[in-house]
Amino acid sequence: MKITFPHMGRLYIALSTAIKILGGDVVIPPYNNKRTLELGSLNSPEAICFPYKLVLGNYMQAIENGADAVLMIDSPGICRLGQYSSSLRTTITDLGYNVKFINFDLYKGKLKELYVKFREATGNRNPITLVRAINMALLKINILDDVDKILSYYRARELKEGDADKRYLKGLREIEAALGHKEALNAKKNTIEYIKSTPIDPDKEIVTVDLVGEIFVVLDQFSNLDIEKELGRLGVHVNRQINLSDWVKASIIPSFLRFGDTHEEKARKSARTFLKRDVGGDAIESIGDVALAGKQHSADGVIHLLPFTCMPEIVAQNILPNVRYQQDIPVLSLVLDEHMGRAGYITRLEAFVDLLKRRKRQAGKSLKVAVNAG
Amino acid sequence: MKIGIPRALSYYNYYPFWHGFFSELGVELVLSDKTTKKLVTEGSALVVSETCLPVKVYVGHVLNLLDKDIDVIYSPSIQSIAPKIYNCSKLRGLPDLIRNVVNKNFLLIEPTLDKSEPNQGFYQYLYESVAPLGITDKKLIKKASKAGWECMNNFSIMTRSGVDIPTAMRNAINGKISLESTQKEGMAKVAVISHGYNIYDEQVSMKMFKKLKQLDIEAYTSYNLTIEQMNEGIKNLDTVLYWANEHEMTGAAGYYLKDDNIDGVITLTAFGCGPDSLMIERITRYAKRFNKPLLNLTTDEHTGEAGFVTRIEAFTDMLIRKKRTSIVNSLKRQVVKKEEEKRLVGVE
Ligand code: SF4
Ligand code: SF4
Numbered sequence: 001m002k003i004t005f006p007h008m009g010r011l012y013i014a015l016s017t018a019i020k021i022l023g024g025d026v027v028i029p030p031y032n033n034k035r036t037l038e039l040g041s042l043n044s045p046e047a048i049c050f051p052y053k054l055v056l057g058n059y060m061q062a063i064e065n066g067a068d069a070v071l072m073i074d075s076p077g078i079c080r081l082g083q084y085s086s087s088l089r090t091t092i093t094d095l096g097y098n099v100k101f102i103n104f105d106l107y108k109g110k111l112k113e114l115y116v117k118f119r120e121a122t123g124n125r126n127p128i129t130l131v132r133a134i135n136m137a138l139l140k141i142n143i144l145d146d147v148d149k150i151l152s153y154y155r156a157r158e159l160k161e162g163d164a165d166k167r168y169l170k171g172l173r174e175i176e177a178a179l180g181h182k183e184a185l186n187a188k189k190n191t192i193e194y195i196k197s198t199p200i201d202p203d204k205e206i207v208t209v210d211l212v213g214e215i216f217v218v219l220d221q222f223s224n225l226d227i228e229k230e231l232g233r234l235g236v237h238v239n240r241q242i243n244l245s246d247w248v249k250a251s252i253i254p255s256f257l258r259f260g261d262t263h264e265e266k267a268r269k270s271a272r273t274f275l276k277r278d279v280g281g282d283a284i285e286s287i288g289d290v291a292l293a294g295k296q297h298s299a300d301g302v303i304h305l306l307p308f309t310c311m312p313e314i315v316a317q318n319i320l321p322n323v324r325y326q327q328d329i330p331v332l333s334l335v336l337d338e339h340m341g342r343a344g345y346i347t348r349l350e351a352f353v354d355l356l357k358r359r360k361r362q363a364g365k366s367l368k369v370a371v372n373a374g
Numbered sequence: 375m376k377i378g379i380p381r382a383l384s385y386y387n388y389y390p391f392w393h394g395f396f397s398e399l400g401v402e403l404v405l406s407d408k409t410t411k412k413l414v415t416e417g418s419a420l421v422v423s424e425t426c427l428p429v430k431v432y433v434g435h436v437l438n439l440l441d442k443d444i445d446v447i448y449s450p451s452i453q454s455i456a457p458k459i460y461n462c463s464k465l466r467g468l469p470d471l472i473r474n475v476v477n478k479n480f481l482l483i484e485p486t487l488d489k490s491e492p493n494q495g496f497y498q499y500l501y502e503s504v505a506p507l508g509i510t511d512k513k514l515i516k517k518a519s520k521a522g523w524e525c526m527n528n529f530s531i532m533t534r535s536g537v538d539i540p541t542a543m544r545n546a547i548n549g550k551i552s553l554e555s556t557q558k559e560g561m562a563k564v565a566v567i568s569h570g571y572n573i574y575d576e577q578v579s580m581k582m583f584k585k586l587k588q589l590d591i592e593a594y595t596s597y598n599l600t601i602e603q604m605n606e607g608i609k610n611l612d613t614v615l616y617w618a619n620e621h622e623m624t625g626a627a628g629y630y631l632k633d634d635n636i637d638g639v640i641t642l643t644a645f646g647c648g649p650d651s652l653m654i655e656r657i658t659r660y661a662k663r664f665n666k667p668l669l670n671l672t673t674d675e676h677t678g679e680a681g682f683v684t685r686i687e688a689f690t691d692m693l694i695r696k697k698r699t700s701i702v703n704s705l706k707r708q709v710v711k712k713e714e715e716k717r718l719v720g721v722e
Binding site: 083 | 425460462464466467469475486613645650654655659
């Protein structure tokens with residue numbers, strides 16, 4: 001059995017590691033690209049949200065490459081996500097593909113569901129290996145998030161464009177290849193060293209931006225046109241507020257094993273003045289993150305990413321003008337879909353960063369100007 | 375005591391209940407005016423353009439009430455109607471959206487119904503509906519709830535017997551019941567599948583029912599069905615209830631797609647509606663399987679009436695033609711059969 005799964009940022013590194021440890025065969029779909037989107041769009045309902053199309057495209061490309069079993073993840077986002085898998089399944093079957101579907105139903109259970117479904121996917125019945133595989137996957141997710149945070153600092157300040165990324169990618173390959181615990185921690189250490197060896201200008205005038213929004217497009221470099229890298233190029237230190245590890249913490253780790261509030265729980269508290277209820281997806285987190293950005297994180301601005309037709313984020317997008325007014329912080333909402341042109345996108349980013357720089361210089365004089373950044 | 379009710383969204387599902395309930399408690403309800411183009415434009419101006427039309431319409435109705443100097447507005451959040459059966463985000467966060475986009479001074483009554491949460495059930499919802507008005511006597515609230523259900527049930531009984539919505543609404547509110555169907559026999563029967571707030575808002579549906587009547591077509595909707603029939607409909611389409619407002623879509627469609635008396639199905643969906651995009655996909659696939667003619671219509675604030683009407687006309691023409699042909703064919707078959715019988719008799 002050759003197993004595949006959809007992309008969500010760098011999740012593939014964690015998932016493929018787990019499957020390899022269990023002795024399974026993996027087909028990692030080509031990272032999201034134009035063709036993925038074309039294949040997906042062609043076979044998706046018209047007004048479906050953007051991530052759905054890419055996920056379908058991933059499956060189709062992986063099946064072309066020989067995968068015959070697909071992992072599907074139903075996570076408690078309580079949105080259309082909950083319906084993704086049944087709809088995808090029908091489509092894939094209708095396309096004439098004969099594959100096995102393995103559903104990770106994170107509504108039903110958390111770690112246990114993971115355990116049972118990994119066993120089903122790989123046929124490995126050894127409980128010790130299973131636990132080790134899951135642990136490694138979780139460890140790698142944490143490593144990836146940690147490394148990203150450091151990368152963001154260096155990207156914004158590097159002397160030569162792309163330098164930090166080159167070093168980071170070298171490390172990423174080591175992280176990906178590691179199969180043992182020690183090996184992974186070593187890879188992490190190396191990666192951090194590589195990144196830290198990037199020549200930088202520590203006194204460079206930079207601005208900080210909190211990146212918030214719907215998790216899929218925040219993490220997927222293809223959908224967001226590698227926004228973190230673009231911003232880094234513009235001298236922006238990006239603090240991504242939604243990370244893979246937050247998602248894992250909320251949807252996989254049982255609450256009695258967690259330390260402290262999850263990102264969602266924190267955001268819920270700070271969102272309360274604006275949004276009292278959960279409305280599904282990551283909306284409450286988007287609002288909460290913006291409410292925290294200025295005063296708590298001392299960020300200079302916020303960029304809010306959302307997929308076209310994403311229901312929860314449309315609610316968030318409608319509420320955000322009030323939040324940014326009350327909190328006096330510039331917010332730029334970017335709606336992502338297949339029709340977005342690169343040039344226009346970059347122009348909007350540049351204009352926003354300019355605004356932040358101007359504001360920062362003026363700070364102290366007249367902070368109380370109503371900023372219309374949308 | 376007066377509270378304003380926007381004539382939009384859940385008004386079309388629950389107004390009879392609210393009427394019975396609030397009247398019993400001595401609260402007077404004031405409705406916003408019927409939707410107009412101006413009202414939609416004003417509502418749209420306050421939200422981002424990706425927002426679906428029904429929510430824009432809703433915002434417009436809130437503004438309309440405020441214009442009438444009504445300063446208490448009732449805007450419920452219907453989160454979930456059964457464990458894990460949720461509404462779309464916009465309906466869930468409706469009062470939150472209103473609070474943030476309408477920058478005026480008013481009291482928003484925003485009860486939450488969330489049957490996926492242990493302490494947010496129906497009575498809690500009712501309590502939150504009137505507590506801001508100073509009514510907290512739980513016995514009184516329970517009694518009022520009964521009055522609400524009575525009004526609601528009368529309304530449903532009428533619509534299920536074929537009384538049209540405006541008439542049924544009027545009667546239910548005046549405590550009257552009339553079971554005589556307002557449906558006149560037409561040349562063909564069509565089921566219209568959409569959320570109540572789309573089809574019964576004449577501005578949104580571009581007077582679709584009037585048009586169908588003019589074309590001599592009988593129109594049926596989810597309001598003519600019982601919950602049991604809609605549950606059967608959901609089963610017919612090999613799925614399970616997922617969205618809180620799925621009965622009126624998948625449920626009604628599934629029922630009518632398998633109903634031999636229905637000649638064709640029209641779906642009407644608001645541009646940008648999340649739940650509908652998946653439901654319509656399923657309905658379309660099964661219409662093909664069941665061989666039932668289907669017309670999908672999408673609407674937003676820019677849709678022109680002319681194009682709409684043309685498509686409806688073309689569709690119903692086709693249905694009538696098809697029906698005629700099949701009648702003619704079956705007559706022909708009868709004639710052939712008779713002649714054959716005669717021949718056989720002759721041979722003997
Ligand atoms: S949160 Fe948005 S992108 Fe995700 S499933 Fe829901 S609508 Fe789609
Ligand atoms: S169900 Fe669709 S039309 Fe209704 S509020 Fe939600 S997105 Fe809008």
